[in-house]
Amino acid sequence: MQSAISLSLSSPSPIVRSAVGSTGDACLPTPRSLRFCGLRREAFGSRASLDASSLRLSRLNLHSKHSDLSKVFAVLKGNGTPSSSGYDYDLVIIGAGVGGHGAALHAVEKGLKTAIIEGDVVGGTCVNRGCVPSKALLAVSGRMRELQNEHHMKSFGLQVAAAGYDRQGVADHANNLASKIRSNLTNSLKSLGVDILTGVGTILGPQKLKFGKGDSGDKIITAKDIIIATGSVPLVPKGIEVDGKSVITSDHALKLEFVPEWIAIVGSGYIGLEFSDVYTALGSEVTFVEALDQIMPGFDPEIGKLAQRVLINPRKIDSYTGVFASKITPAKDGKPVQIELIDAKTKEPKDTLEVDAALIATGRAPFTQGLGLENINVQTQRGFVPVDERMRVIDANGKLVPHLYCIGDANGKMMLAHAASAQGISVVEQVSGKDHVLNHLSIPAACFTHPEISMVGLTEPQAREKAAKEGFEVSIAKTSFKANTKALAENEGKEWPRPDNGEILGVHIFGLHAADLIHEASNAIAMGTRIQDIKFAVHAHPTLSEVLDELFKSAKVKVSTSNAVAEPVAV
Numbered sequence: 124m125q126s127a128i129s130l131s132l133s134s135p136s137p138i139v140r141s142a143v144g145s146t147g148d149a150c151l152p153t154p155r156s157l158r159f160c161g162l163r164r165e166a167f168g169s170r171a172s173l174d175a176s177s178l179r180l181s182r183l184n185l186h187s188k189h190s191d192l193s194k195v196f197a198v199l200k201g202n203g204t205p206s207s208s209g210y211d212y213d214l215v216i217i218g219a220g221v222g223g224h225g226a227a228l229h230a231v232e233k234g235l236k237t238a239i240i241e242g243d244v245v246g247g248t249c250v251n252r253g254c255v256p257s258k259a260l261l262a263v264s265g266r267m268r269e270l271q272n273e274h275h276m277k278s279f280g281l282q283v284a285a286a287g288y289d290r291q292g293v294a295d296h297a298n299n300l301a302s303k304i305r306s307n308l309t310n311s312l313k314s315l316g317v318d319i320l321t322g323v324g325t326i327l328g329p330q331k332l333k334f335g336k337g338d339s340g341d342k343i344i345t346a347k348d349i350i351i352a353t354g355s356v357p358l359v360p361k362g363i364e365v366d367g368k369s370v371i372t373s374d375h376a377l378k379l380e381f382v383p384e385w386i387a388i389v390g391s392g393y394i395g396l397e398f399s400d401v402y403t404a405l406g407s408e409v410t411f412v413e414a415l416d417q418i419m420p421g422f423d424p425e426i427g428k429l430a431q432r433v434l435i436n437p438r439k440i441d442s443y444t445g446v447f448a449s450k451i452t453p454a455k456d457g458k459p460v461q462i463e464l465i466d467a468k469t470k471e472p473k474d475t476l477e478v479d480a481a482l483i484a485t486g487r488a489p490f491t492q493g494l495g496l497e498n499i500n501v502q503t504q505r506g507f508v509p510v511d512e513r514m515r516v517i518d519a520n521g522k523l524v525p526h527l528y529c530i531g532d533a534n535g536k537m538m539l540a541h542a543a544s545a546q547g548i549s550v551v552e553q554v555s556g557k558d559h560v561l562n563h564l565s566i567p568a569a570c571f572t573h574p575e576i577s578m579v580g581l582t583e584p585q586a587r588e589k590a591a592k593e594g595f596e597v598s599i600a601k602t603s604f605k606a607n608t609k610a611l612a613e614n615e616g617k618e619w620p621r622p623d624n625g626e627i628l629g630v631h632i633f634g635l636h637a638a639d640l641i642h643e644a645s646n647a648i649a650m651g652t653r654i655q656d657i658k659f660a661v662h663a664h665p666t667l668s669e670v671l672d673e674l675f676k677s678a679k680v681k682v683s684t685s686n687a688v689a690e691p692v693a694v
């Protein structure tokens with residue numbers, strides 16, 4: 124992965140290339156283990172390629188490409204120079220999850236003396252209890268599905284004996300991958316000289332913090348700027364008793380300590396859907412319990428329907444919608460898990476389910492315990508730290524708290540690993556003297572089911588609502604990839620540009636490698652590339668990327684470039 128990315132840079136300097144190589148080589152397992160110190164929480168605490176640290180190290184190289192040699196050496200030297208700001212550090216980040224890690228790496232690149240405080244293990248949710256182990260399990264479920272698909276195998280002329288799995292082997296695979304990436308992340312911080320301060324970070328006042336076990340041994344430090352990156356934990360609604368065995372959250376499920384015959388998944392968002400893919404591939408029957416009127420309510424409605432046809436209907440999955448799980452009692456004394464369902468609107472009792480296990484996937488709660496927000500007059504809103512569009516923290520009087528930022532799950536803007544990291548980078552740009560506002564509508568998201576769902580920008584109803592409010596038309600373009608030579612499954616894409624100026628408002632893809640394909644669209648949105656220009660970009664044949672080529676070409680826009688021919692609008 125590293126060499127593939129650095130080669131594509133055509134870097135003029137061999138030093139730059141070897142910088143990546145040597146930093147990458149430094150990513151050996153660390154003997155130092157960081158331990159959680161004193162704070163209680165349920166579980167205290169990227170994606171297409173799982174090696175997030177390699178990606179970030181490569182990104183460091185990518186930025187360095189345009190710099191002069193002294194900048195390259197500064198990056199290599201890392202964080203050793205004393206802060207010129209008069210504070211102990213230029214930047215202190217509380218929380219070494221993906222958000223904190225991304226911010227720290229960018230801060231070193233910018234020459235800031237940086238420290239990161241971590242109360243548990245480096246990598247946070249994504250690496251230890253989120254993206255990485257869940258994608259490792261999904262990699263297993265993808266292979267199981269392929270091997271179990273006799274018809275598909277036969278079409279290649281392949282014969283495969285009955286596919287089976289070793290539960291502990293699968294669990295070890297997920298755990299080992301998380302450990303490896305945790306080590307990589309820790310070493311990438313160390314090799315750049317970021318000070319990793321162990322313990323709970325608490326803000327004492329403006330530009331002042333302490334860290335430690337919360338006792339007299341705590342150390343006080345000062346920082347010119349502070350970033351809160353304390354993440355989130357599973358949200359368990361009232362009335363649900365989690366015992367970690369038969370009633371579990373994603374924290375427990377990722378350990379795959381058992382594969383239940385019948386599991387109820389409460390909540391059909393990202394976590395619910397991805398785990399339904401894993402459990403059904405491993406032989407479980409799944410019952411969804413969803414409070415809203417349809418399953419997968421967060422997705423674009425049409426894509427949701429399509430996904431239901433492929434990801435739900437043919438599998439051993441049934442669902443209850445429009446109901447709350449009001450009370451869940453773990454299995455005990457030979458009795459199964461009891462789930463009491465009430466009507467989401469009337470609150471009348473509806474049904475009682477008896478299942479082997481229940482996975483609670485009803486969202487995540489921001490984690491700000493012990494952070495000392497009261498010391499700087501900041502009140503959380505539904506638990507989230509209030510921020511403006513530049514991630515600057517807003518106090519209880521609606522005023523910005525100088526030099527204080529909050530990124531990632533703790534601010535609730537977009538609970539995704541890459542969003543946390545991008546927000547961190549954006550803040551570092553600002554504290555280094557360059558204004559930067561992240562366009563959240565350009566941040567892609569993906570659900571790593573088989574096949575995948577991906578999206579960027581608005582859903583169709585959101586685009587129509589915006590159009591009605593702002594007085595423009597929306598053009599809807601759709602394409603399907605049923606007979607593509609490269610595609611082994613159906614791929615469908617949808618997008619909605621503005622016909623008057625060609626701006627892309629949203630793109631949604633369902634199908635093989637949708638999570639990778641979305642980036643052409645998200646980059647186009649981020650860069651402000653319009654339909655009338657991108658439709659002339661050439662895609663290699665035969666590749667899945669042609670689904671986007673077709674999508675862009677089929678969009679109807681009124682405007683044209685010098686190369687483009689104006690087309691009539693069909694809304």
Ligand SMILES: Cc1cc2nc3c(=O)[nH]c(=O)nc-3n(C[C@H](O)[C@H](O)[C@H](O)COP(=O)(O)OP(=O)(O)OC[C@H]3O[C@@H](n4cnc5c(N)ncnc54)[C@H](O)[C@@H]3O)c2cc1C
Binds near residue numbers: 169244253322541
């Ligand atoms: C099962 C699952 C699968 C997921 N899959 C994906 C995916 O495929 N793609 C994706 O983009 N996102 C995914 N996510 C979401 C992603 O994990 C989060 O959006 C991301 O981890 C948020 O990063 P963060 O840095 O804000 O917080 P976190 O990763 O939660 O890190 C916060 C860190 O702060 C530390 N901390 C907290 N308080 C303190 C304190 N006071 N002092 C010191 N340290 C403290 C914690 O110990 C933790 O290490 C998934 C989440 C889950 C649960």
Ligand SMILES: NC(=O)c1ccc[n+]([C@@H]2O[C@H](COP(=O)([O-])OP(=O)(O)OC[C@H]3O[C@@H](n4cnc5c(N)ncnc54)[C@H](O)[C@@H]3O)[C@@H](O)[C@H]2O)c1
Binds near residue numbers: 570
């Ligand atoms: N591939 C990815 O990027 C990925 C994967 C997993 C998680 N995540 C992130 O983690 C976060 C949490 O994921 P999630 O799936 O837990 O949350 P979610 O918000 O995506 O879905 C929660 C679902 O639970 C339902 N619900 C809530 N309370 C309920 C109740 N009492 N009874 C029945 N249904 C109820 C909601 O209506 C909703 O559909 C997401 O915001 C997501 O961004 C991302």
